[in-house]
Structure formats: structure tokens, C-alpha cells
Amino acid sequence: MVTDVVMPRYSLTMEKGAVVKWLKKEGEPVEKDEPLVEIEADKVTTEVESPASGVLLKICAPEETEVPVGEPLAYIGKPSESIPETKVIRKPEAVRQNEEAFPPAELPEPEGEPGKARASPLARSLAKQYRIDLTQMRGTGPRGRITREDVLRLIELPKDARVVKEIIPLKGIQKTIAERMSRSIRTAAHCSITVEVDASRMTWLRERMNSELEPKGKEGVSYTDMLVKAAATALKENPALNSNLEDDKLKVFEDVNIGVAVEVETDGKSGLLVPVVRQADRKSLAEISQEVGSLIERARASKASHEDLTGGTFTVTNLGMYGVETFVPIINPPETAILGVGAVVEKPVVVQGKIETRPSMHLTLSFDHRVVNGAPAARFMQRLKQILEYVISESL
Secondary structure, X not given: OOEEEEOOOOOOOOOEEEEEEEOOOOOOEEOOOOEEEEEEEOOEEEEEEOOOXXXXXXEOOOOOOEEEOOOEEEEEEOOOOOOOOOOOOOOOOOOOOOOOOOOOOOOOOOOOOOOXXXXXXXXXXXXXXXXXXXXXXXXXXXXXXXXXXXXXXXXHXXXXXXXXXXXXXXXXXXXXXXXXXHHHHHHOOEEEEEEEEEOHHHHHHHHHHHHHHHHHOOOOOOHHHXXXXXXXXXXXXXXXXXXXXXXXXXXXXXXXOEEEOEEEEEOOEEXXXXXXXXXXXXXXXXXXXXXXXXXXXHHHOOOOOHHHHOOOXXXXXXXXXXXXXXXOOOOOOOEOEEEEXXXXXXXXXXXXXXXXXXXXXXXXXXXXXXXXXXXXXXXXXXXXXXXXHHHOOOOO
């Protein structure tokens, strides 16, 4: 009996996956549970195991092709068995980088007419399209003939004389990011609110906890860790932001799963992953710090699992380490909101009638106005500010 291998679904929002590499060739024997093909989905590459023993009869999707969830990738069975008629997914043709890469061959030029410029048929066609008088041009072709390149130089150079250093195909993680961000902008009604937080208590707590952890060889607590814990606490009290809008139905989640945006390097190119701290509201700051460190380490080592990267209900993204004080992040779909964290900067403030310098940071909440109005979003930010300035502690 022939067994089909189909594109698996790794998350509720997954619609398709990409075939990265086949680990077996057509006609080769395979054993049940033996790795068969590498699939990239939700920004993670996973090995798909064979569901049965037999021979790889047919590969339906070659490498570097995308396949919808549930569609066949291959068929496994006995050598004599026939397989269902299936349309093989073809590898997409490479898009020509520019028209100059493979120019059409110049057609033979007929003898010129008196008073008429000597030019190739392609040059004449371009000149007619752009209303160029060929009699005013000097050609570089044989016997002074005007070529297609002569006309293109006249058309293109004044418009765009930029030198291209490198052309990078959009694929893998970066392609997934582009698709998700485009979807976010198309579907969500983005709105943002920014507050300034006195980070004195955060700075004090971070220094105190790290002075205890570092002698023990443990990773220190970061501002991002504190924001994850504080946001989880504030979300529990403001659950409207801990939700998804799906098919005109709002899903408000009991679990508070906070995603942390992490920059990663793939094939020498920068990408973005969002590992998730599950049930962050039930964990101490020290536990969150340890888990965030482990998640980031796995993400940057390309060892993050689908469980690590799915199931988020809210996201925190921090650019403070780059000196960015304020920015407006894009919502990570299908979530309702994302928190952008800026740098901690010493600023003059008035305290009891006196000017002092204190560490401060800007926090920006981007939220979907279809789900949450301005007032509930403002209450969330007000509570978050209160937690960070007065409440945050190791055991919170």
C-alpha cells in the first residue's frame, strides 16, 4: 500500500512550508521514522520523518519549492506499486535580474535609406517608444550603427546611475518575516502609545541581582527580562491585549506567553526570530531570565524548535542596546499588540522641586485598534509604568 508524505502543520497560522533538502533520492529504500526531508516553516527548519518503510517512489516537490499544508511531498511504497496521479510542483524559474543579463540577439540590419539613421531594429523600437530622434545620435556599432545599448544609455543613465553592489534573493527567514509584516500592515489597524518610565528601580534591581548571580557563573538579568515579567503581570490585569482576532471572533487567552524578538544570523544575513516564554505571569524574574537566555542561545545556534517559536500571545522587542530611544514596532501577527523598548538614558528630572539626573526609558505599545481602543491600551501602559517604577522585584 502506497503511503503519502504530506506537508505537516506546525502551528495554527501555518499555511505552507518550503522544501529545503531531500535526504533520500527517488528509488532509494527508507525505513519508518528515518529522516526523509528538511522542511522550513515558521522560520524553523525541521526534519520530517518517513511515516512508513519502503521505497521512495516519487518526489512531488523539489528543493526550494513551497508546498501548502496537507499537500503531498512524496510517495513511499513497494517498487511495483503504482502511485496516484499527482501534479509535480515545479521549481520556480529564476527571475532575470535585469534585462541586460540576457539581451535579445540583434537582428540583421537592412541597408539604410538616404537621410535615415543607421540603427538596429531594437534600437528603432526603443527610440520610437521614448520619442528619441535617432538622427541626432552617434552610434557605437559597426559603421556607426546605433545599437540598443546606445539608446538604453541615453534613456537610463540620467534616471538611475546607481551602482548595485549585491542582489540578495529574499528567501528563508527573511522571506517569512516580509510576508508576516506585510500581512500585519494589511490586516491590523495599527495605533501606538508611548510612555516614559523612570528606570531607577530597574537599574537598582538589575545591579543587585547580577552581583549575586555573576559570582555563581550565572547569566545576569537584563532589562528585557524585567519587561517580559512586568508586561506579563500587566497583561493579566488587562487581558484584552492578550488576544487574537480571528474570523471576526476575539480569542482572549488565559495563558500569557511573551515572545522576545531576537536577531539571528543565517548564511551571513541578518534575520529575526521570536522565541516564546510560556506562562510568563507564573514565573519569577530569575526564572524568566534563565529561560530567555536559553531561548536566545538556541535561536542564534539555529536549534530552536517549533514549540520555542509558536504560541505567543504578546511580543517584546528591545532596540535599546543600539542606542535607539524610541521606535514604533510592527505587530507580530496574529497577536494584538507588541511592546517596543528603548535605551536607558540618564535625563534631568524634577524631584521635590530639585533637578536630578535619573535613568529613564521610552516604551511604545503598538496595538490593533480593531481589538483595543485607546483607553484600555493607555491603562495597560499606565499599569506597566507603575510596576516598573514601584513594584518590580525578584519575586514578582
